[in-house]
Amino acid sequence: MSISEINELIGQTPVASEHGGLVDHMLGFVHWFMLVLGVGWSIYLCIAFYRFRQKKTAKADYLGVQGHATTHIEIGVVIVEAILLLGFAFPLWSRQADEYPTSPDTIRMRALGEKFLWNFQYPGEDRLISTWAGVNVSPANTTGKDLHDPNGKDDFISLNTMKLPVGRPVIVDVASKDVIHNLALVPMRAAQDATPGVKAHMWFKPTKTGTWDIICGQLCGPGHGQMKATLEVLEQKEFDDWAKEQSAAALKKTQESEAAAPIAAAH
Ligand SMILES: [Cu+2]
Incomplete structure:
Protein backbone atom coordinates (compact mmCIF):
# COMPACT_ATOMS: atom_id res chain seq x y z
CA MET A 1 0.00 0.00 0.00
CA SER A 2 1.45 3.35 -1.00
CA ILE A 3 1.38 6.47 1.13
CA SER A 4 -1.38 8.18 -0.86
CA GLU A 5 -3.74 5.19 -1.10
CA ILE A 6 -5.32 6.35 2.15
CA ASN A 7 -6.74 9.33 0.20
CA GLU A 8 -8.88 7.09 -1.99
CA LEU A 9 -9.80 5.00 1.01
CA ILE A 10 -11.41 8.04 2.64
CA GLY A 11 -13.20 9.02 -0.58
CA GLN A 12 -11.01 11.71 -2.13
CA THR A 13 -11.71 12.36 -5.83
CA PRO A 14 -8.96 10.70 -7.92
CA VAL A 15 -6.33 13.09 -9.21
CA ALA A 16 -6.37 14.20 -12.87
CA SER A 17 -3.57 16.76 -13.17
CA GLU A 18 0.20 16.63 -13.54
CA HIS A 19 1.23 18.25 -10.27
CA GLY A 20 -1.72 16.68 -8.41
CA GLY A 21 0.24 13.51 -7.63
CA LEU A 22 2.62 15.56 -5.46
CA VAL A 23 -0.30 17.16 -3.63
CA ASP A 24 -1.77 13.72 -3.02
CA HIS A 25 1.55 12.39 -1.78
CA MET A 26 1.65 15.17 0.79
CA LEU A 27 -2.02 14.67 1.67
CA GLY A 28 -1.26 10.97 2.15
CA PHE A 29 1.28 11.85 4.85
CA VAL A 30 -1.16 14.30 6.46
CA HIS A 31 -3.94 11.69 6.52
CA TRP A 32 -1.71 8.98 8.05
CA PHE A 33 -0.46 11.47 10.61
CA MET A 34 -4.03 12.48 11.48
CA LEU A 35 -4.96 8.81 11.81
CA VAL A 36 -2.11 8.24 14.27
CA LEU A 37 -3.06 11.40 16.20
CA GLY A 38 -6.75 10.48 16.18
CA VAL A 39 -6.08 6.98 17.53
CA GLY A 40 -3.60 8.37 20.08
CA TRP A 41 -6.00 10.99 21.39
CA SER A 42 -8.85 8.45 21.57
CA ILE A 43 -6.71 6.09 23.66
CA TYR A 44 -5.71 8.98 25.91
CA LEU A 45 -9.37 9.96 26.30
CA CYS A 46 -10.29 6.41 27.39
CA ILE A 47 -7.40 6.32 29.87
CA ALA A 48 -8.45 9.71 31.27
CA PHE A 49 -12.06 8.57 31.61
CA TYR A 50 -10.94 5.53 33.54
CA ARG A 51 -8.30 7.14 35.75
CA PHE A 52 -10.28 10.20 36.67
CA ARG A 53 -13.68 8.56 37.02
CA GLN A 54 -15.74 9.58 40.04
CA LYS A 55 -14.78 7.59 43.08
CA LYS A 56 -16.19 7.72 46.57
CA THR A 57 -12.76 8.38 47.99
CA ALA A 58 -11.67 11.01 45.47
CA LYS A 59 -8.36 12.58 46.36
CA ALA A 60 -6.68 15.50 44.64
CA ASP A 61 -3.19 15.03 43.19
CA TYR A 62 -1.21 18.17 43.96
CA LEU A 63 1.83 17.20 41.85
CA GLY A 64 0.18 16.34 38.53
CA VAL A 65 2.12 14.70 35.68
CA GLN A 66 5.61 13.57 36.71
CA GLY A 67 7.00 11.89 33.58
CA HIS A 68 8.26 13.54 30.39
CA ALA A 69 6.38 11.34 27.92
CA THR A 70 3.80 14.01 27.06
CA THR A 71 6.49 16.63 26.40
CA HIS A 72 8.28 14.21 24.07
CA ILE A 73 5.07 13.39 22.22
CA GLU A 74 4.29 17.11 21.81
CA ILE A 75 7.78 17.79 20.43
CA GLY A 76 7.37 14.81 18.09
CA VAL A 77 4.09 16.26 16.75
CA VAL A 78 5.72 19.67 16.20
CA ILE A 79 8.62 18.05 14.29
CA VAL A 80 6.31 16.04 12.03
CA GLU A 81 4.19 19.14 11.33
CA ALA A 82 7.31 21.18 10.54
CA ILE A 83 8.46 18.47 8.11
CA LEU A 84 5.05 18.47 6.41
CA LEU A 85 5.05 22.24 6.06
CA LEU A 86 8.70 22.94 5.22
CA GLY A 87 9.49 19.70 3.41
CA PHE A 88 6.32 19.26 1.38
CA ALA A 89 3.83 22.14 1.41
CA PHE A 90 6.17 25.11 0.90
CA PRO A 91 8.29 23.55 -1.92
CA LEU A 92 5.12 22.41 -3.71
CA TRP A 93 3.51 25.82 -3.41
CA SER A 94 6.63 27.68 -4.55
CA ARG A 95 7.06 25.36 -7.53
CA GLN A 96 3.47 26.00 -8.60
CA ALA A 97 3.66 29.75 -7.90
CA ASP A 98 7.04 30.40 -9.57
CA GLU A 99 7.10 28.10 -12.56
CA TYR A 100 4.23 29.18 -14.74
CA PRO A 101 4.07 27.39 -18.08
CA THR A 102 5.48 29.31 -21.03
CA SER A 103 5.09 26.73 -23.80
CA PRO A 104 3.24 27.97 -26.89
CA ASP A 105 0.43 25.45 -26.43
CA THR A 106 -0.52 26.97 -23.05
CU1 LIG B 1 -19.59 31.60 -5.23
Whole structure:
Protein backbone atom coordinates (compact mmCIF):
# COMPACT_ATOMS: atom_id res chain seq x y z
CA MET A 1 0.00 0.00 0.00
CA SER A 2 1.45 3.35 -1.00
CA ILE A 3 1.38 6.47 1.13
CA SER A 4 -1.38 8.18 -0.86
CA GLU A 5 -3.74 5.19 -1.10
CA ILE A 6 -5.32 6.35 2.15
CA ASN A 7 -6.74 9.33 0.20
CA GLU A 8 -8.88 7.09 -1.99
CA LEU A 9 -9.80 5.00 1.01
CA ILE A 10 -11.41 8.04 2.64
CA GLY A 11 -13.20 9.02 -0.58
CA GLN A 12 -11.01 11.71 -2.13
CA THR A 13 -11.71 12.36 -5.83
CA PRO A 14 -8.96 10.70 -7.92
CA VAL A 15 -6.33 13.09 -9.21
CA ALA A 16 -6.37 14.20 -12.87
CA SER A 17 -3.57 16.76 -13.17
CA GLU A 18 0.20 16.63 -13.54
CA HIS A 19 1.23 18.25 -10.27
CA GLY A 20 -1.72 16.68 -8.41
CA GLY A 21 0.24 13.51 -7.63
CA LEU A 22 2.62 15.56 -5.46
CA VAL A 23 -0.30 17.16 -3.63
CA ASP A 24 -1.77 13.72 -3.02
CA HIS A 25 1.55 12.39 -1.78
CA MET A 26 1.65 15.17 0.79
CA LEU A 27 -2.02 14.67 1.67
CA GLY A 28 -1.26 10.97 2.15
CA PHE A 29 1.28 11.85 4.85
CA VAL A 30 -1.16 14.30 6.46
CA HIS A 31 -3.94 11.69 6.52
CA TRP A 32 -1.71 8.98 8.05
CA PHE A 33 -0.46 11.47 10.61
CA MET A 34 -4.03 12.48 11.48
CA LEU A 35 -4.96 8.81 11.81
CA VAL A 36 -2.11 8.24 14.27
CA LEU A 37 -3.06 11.40 16.20
CA GLY A 38 -6.75 10.48 16.18
CA VAL A 39 -6.08 6.98 17.53
CA GLY A 40 -3.60 8.37 20.08
CA TRP A 41 -6.00 10.99 21.39
CA SER A 42 -8.85 8.45 21.57
CA ILE A 43 -6.71 6.09 23.66
CA TYR A 44 -5.71 8.98 25.91
CA LEU A 45 -9.37 9.96 26.30
CA CYS A 46 -10.29 6.41 27.39
CA ILE A 47 -7.40 6.32 29.87
CA ALA A 48 -8.45 9.71 31.27
CA PHE A 49 -12.06 8.57 31.61
CA TYR A 50 -10.94 5.53 33.54
CA ARG A 51 -8.30 7.14 35.75
CA PHE A 52 -10.28 10.20 36.67
CA ARG A 53 -13.68 8.56 37.02
CA GLN A 54 -15.74 9.58 40.04
CA LYS A 55 -14.78 7.59 43.08
CA LYS A 56 -16.19 7.72 46.57
CA THR A 57 -12.76 8.38 47.99
CA ALA A 58 -11.67 11.01 45.47
CA LYS A 59 -8.36 12.58 46.36
CA ALA A 60 -6.68 15.50 44.64
CA ASP A 61 -3.19 15.03 43.19
CA TYR A 62 -1.21 18.17 43.96
CA LEU A 63 1.83 17.20 41.85
CA GLY A 64 0.18 16.34 38.53
CA VAL A 65 2.12 14.70 35.68
CA GLN A 66 5.61 13.57 36.71
CA GLY A 67 7.00 11.89 33.58
CA HIS A 68 8.26 13.54 30.39
CA ALA A 69 6.38 11.34 27.92
CA THR A 70 3.80 14.01 27.06
CA THR A 71 6.49 16.63 26.40
CA HIS A 72 8.28 14.21 24.07
CA ILE A 73 5.07 13.39 22.22
CA GLU A 74 4.29 17.11 21.81
CA ILE A 75 7.78 17.79 20.43
CA GLY A 76 7.37 14.81 18.09
CA VAL A 77 4.09 16.26 16.75
CA VAL A 78 5.72 19.67 16.20
CA ILE A 79 8.62 18.05 14.29
CA VAL A 80 6.31 16.04 12.03
CA GLU A 81 4.19 19.14 11.33
CA ALA A 82 7.31 21.18 10.54
CA ILE A 83 8.46 18.47 8.11
CA LEU A 84 5.05 18.47 6.41
CA LEU A 85 5.05 22.24 6.06
CA LEU A 86 8.70 22.94 5.22
CA GLY A 87 9.49 19.70 3.41
CA PHE A 88 6.32 19.26 1.38
CA ALA A 89 3.83 22.14 1.41
CA PHE A 90 6.17 25.11 0.90
CA PRO A 91 8.29 23.55 -1.92
CA LEU A 92 5.12 22.41 -3.71
CA TRP A 93 3.51 25.82 -3.41
CA SER A 94 6.63 27.68 -4.55
CA ARG A 95 7.06 25.36 -7.53
CA GLN A 96 3.47 26.00 -8.60
CA ALA A 97 3.66 29.75 -7.90
CA ASP A 98 7.04 30.40 -9.57
CA GLU A 99 7.10 28.10 -12.56
CA TYR A 100 4.23 29.18 -14.74
CA PRO A 101 4.07 27.39 -18.08
CA THR A 102 5.48 29.31 -21.03
CA SER A 103 5.09 26.73 -23.80
CA PRO A 104 3.24 27.97 -26.89
CA ASP A 105 0.43 25.45 -26.43
CA THR A 106 -0.52 26.97 -23.05
CA ILE A 107 -4.17 27.98 -22.81
CA ARG A 108 -4.75 31.31 -21.15
CA MET A 109 -8.31 31.87 -20.04
CA ARG A 110 -10.41 33.67 -17.46
CA ALA A 111 -12.90 32.43 -14.91
CA LEU A 112 -15.13 35.27 -13.85
CA GLY A 113 -17.31 34.47 -10.87
CA GLU A 114 -20.57 36.18 -10.11
CA LYS A 115 -23.60 35.51 -7.92
CA PHE A 116 -24.13 32.60 -8.69
CA LEU A 117 -22.38 31.29 -11.77
CA TRP A 118 -19.06 31.11 -13.59
CA ASN A 119 -18.28 32.85 -16.89
CA PHE A 120 -15.44 31.04 -18.60
CA GLN A 121 -13.81 33.32 -21.16
CA TYR A 122 -11.54 31.81 -23.81
CA PRO A 123 -9.03 33.70 -25.97
CA GLY A 124 -10.26 32.41 -29.32
CA GLU A 125 -8.07 31.62 -32.31
CA ASP A 126 -5.63 34.49 -31.69
CA ARG A 127 -4.83 32.90 -28.31
CA LEU A 128 -4.94 36.34 -26.68
CA ILE A 129 -7.59 37.20 -24.17
CA SER A 130 -9.06 40.67 -23.74
CA THR A 131 -8.55 42.72 -20.62
CA TRP A 132 -11.59 43.32 -18.48
CA ALA A 133 -12.82 45.69 -15.80
CA GLY A 134 -15.78 45.58 -13.46
CA VAL A 135 -16.90 49.05 -14.60
CA ASN A 136 -17.42 47.76 -18.17
CA VAL A 137 -20.06 45.28 -17.01
CA SER A 138 -23.47 46.01 -18.55
CA PRO A 139 -26.43 43.92 -19.77
CA ALA A 140 -24.85 43.94 -23.25
CA ASN A 141 -21.35 43.18 -21.95
CA THR A 142 -21.88 40.73 -19.11
CA THR A 143 -18.20 39.84 -18.69
CA GLY A 144 -17.01 43.45 -18.69
CA LYS A 145 -14.44 42.92 -21.43
CA ASP A 146 -12.72 45.94 -22.91
CA LEU A 147 -14.58 46.38 -26.21
CA HIS A 148 -11.69 48.40 -27.69
CA ASP A 149 -9.21 45.60 -27.03
CA PRO A 150 -8.56 43.93 -30.40
CA ASN A 151 -7.56 40.71 -28.60
CA GLY A 152 -11.12 40.34 -27.43
CA LYS A 153 -12.83 40.30 -30.83
CA ASP A 154 -12.81 36.52 -31.08
CA ASP A 155 -13.01 35.77 -27.35
CA PHE A 156 -15.89 33.52 -26.48
CA ILE A 157 -17.74 32.74 -23.28
CA SER A 158 -18.87 29.41 -21.96
CA LEU A 159 -21.38 29.70 -19.13
CA ASN A 160 -20.86 27.24 -16.28
CA THR A 161 -18.96 24.76 -18.47
CA MET A 162 -15.19 24.82 -18.43
CA LYS A 163 -13.81 22.82 -21.31
CA LEU A 164 -10.11 22.01 -21.52
CA PRO A 165 -7.95 19.76 -23.65
CA VAL A 166 -6.01 16.94 -22.03
CA GLY A 167 -2.21 17.27 -21.86
CA ARG A 168 -1.93 21.01 -22.35
CA PRO A 169 -1.11 23.48 -19.57
CA VAL A 170 -3.74 26.04 -18.71
CA ILE A 171 -3.37 29.34 -16.90
CA VAL A 172 -6.65 30.59 -15.47
CA ASP A 173 -7.12 34.22 -14.47
CA VAL A 174 -9.62 34.07 -11.63
CA ALA A 175 -11.69 37.18 -11.03
CA SER A 176 -15.00 38.20 -9.53
CA LYS A 177 -17.74 40.61 -10.52
CA ASP A 178 -19.23 40.94 -7.05
CA VAL A 179 -18.24 39.05 -3.91
CA ILE A 180 -15.52 36.54 -3.05
CA HIS A 181 -15.94 33.20 -4.79
CA ASN A 182 -13.46 30.37 -5.22
CA LEU A 183 -12.86 28.30 -8.31
CA ALA A 184 -12.32 24.86 -6.81
CA LEU A 185 -11.18 22.23 -9.31
CA VAL A 186 -10.84 19.26 -7.01
CA PRO A 187 -9.58 16.62 -9.50
CA MET A 188 -6.95 19.13 -10.70
CA ARG A 189 -5.88 19.75 -7.09
CA ALA A 190 -6.19 23.45 -7.86
CA ALA A 191 -8.31 26.18 -6.31
CA GLN A 192 -8.12 29.94 -6.33
CA ASP A 193 -10.14 32.67 -4.65
CA ALA A 194 -11.95 35.05 -7.00
CA THR A 195 -11.68 38.31 -5.10
CA PRO A 196 -13.19 41.57 -6.39
CA GLY A 197 -10.42 43.92 -7.49
CA VAL A 198 -7.70 41.27 -7.38
CA LYS A 199 -6.03 39.71 -10.42
CA ALA A 200 -5.34 36.15 -9.35
CA HIS A 201 -4.00 33.25 -11.39
CA MET A 202 -3.54 29.53 -11.16
CA TRP A 203 -2.25 26.87 -13.49
CA PHE A 204 -2.32 23.12 -13.95
CA LYS A 205 -2.12 20.50 -16.66
CA PRO A 206 -4.96 18.00 -16.99
CA THR A 207 -3.76 14.45 -17.52
CA LYS A 208 -7.09 12.65 -17.85
CA THR A 209 -10.21 13.20 -19.91
CA GLY A 210 -13.48 13.24 -18.02
CA THR A 211 -16.30 15.29 -16.54
CA TRP A 212 -16.37 16.61 -13.00
CA ASP A 213 -18.31 19.09 -10.89
CA ILE A 214 -16.82 22.50 -10.17
CA ILE A 215 -17.80 23.89 -6.82
CA CYS A 216 -17.58 27.39 -5.42
CA GLY A 217 -15.14 27.13 -2.53
CA GLN A 218 -16.27 30.23 -0.66
CA LEU A 219 -19.59 30.81 1.02
CA CYS A 220 -20.71 33.60 -1.29
CA GLY A 221 -24.40 34.11 -0.52
CA PRO A 222 -27.79 32.40 -0.57
CA GLY A 223 -27.20 30.80 -3.99
CA HIS A 224 -23.79 29.39 -3.05
CA GLY A 225 -25.09 25.83 -2.91
CA GLN A 226 -26.40 26.07 -6.49
CA MET A 227 -23.20 27.64 -7.83
CA LYS A 228 -22.19 24.46 -9.54
CA ALA A 229 -20.40 24.30 -12.85
CA THR A 230 -18.90 21.50 -14.94
CA LEU A 231 -15.32 20.75 -15.84
CA GLU A 232 -14.89 18.80 -19.06
CA VAL A 233 -11.46 17.62 -20.12
CA LEU A 234 -11.61 16.60 -23.77
CA GLU A 235 -9.27 15.05 -26.29
CA GLN A 236 -7.17 17.77 -27.96
CA LYS A 237 -8.91 17.53 -31.33
CA GLU A 238 -12.36 17.63 -29.79
CA PHE A 239 -11.40 20.74 -27.82
CA ASP A 240 -9.76 22.44 -30.80
CA ASP A 241 -12.84 21.84 -32.98
CA TRP A 242 -15.12 23.25 -30.29
CA ALA A 243 -12.89 26.28 -29.64
CA LYS A 244 -12.54 27.02 -33.35
CA GLU A 245 -16.28 26.94 -33.86
CA GLN A 246 -16.98 29.12 -30.82
CA SER A 247 -14.26 31.58 -31.76
CA ALA A 248 -15.52 31.96 -35.33
CA ALA A 249 -19.07 32.56 -34.07
CA ALA A 250 -17.86 35.16 -31.56
CA LEU A 251 -15.81 36.98 -34.19
CA LYS A 252 -18.79 37.04 -36.53
CA LYS A 253 -20.98 38.49 -33.80
CA THR A 254 -18.40 41.17 -32.98
CA GLN A 255 -18.08 42.16 -36.64
CA GLU A 256 -21.85 42.34 -37.01
CA SER A 257 -22.25 44.54 -33.96
CA GLU A 258 -19.38 46.76 -35.10
CA ALA A 259 -21.04 47.16 -38.49
CA ALA A 260 -24.34 47.98 -36.78
CA ALA A 261 -22.77 50.42 -34.30
CA PRO A 262 -22.43 53.45 -36.66
CA ILE A 263 -26.16 53.18 -37.51
CA ALA A 264 -27.08 52.96 -33.84
CA ALA A 265 -24.92 56.00 -33.11
CA ALA A 266 -26.65 58.06 -35.84
CA HIS A 267 -30.07 57.72 -34.16
CU1 LIG B 1 -19.59 31.60 -5.23
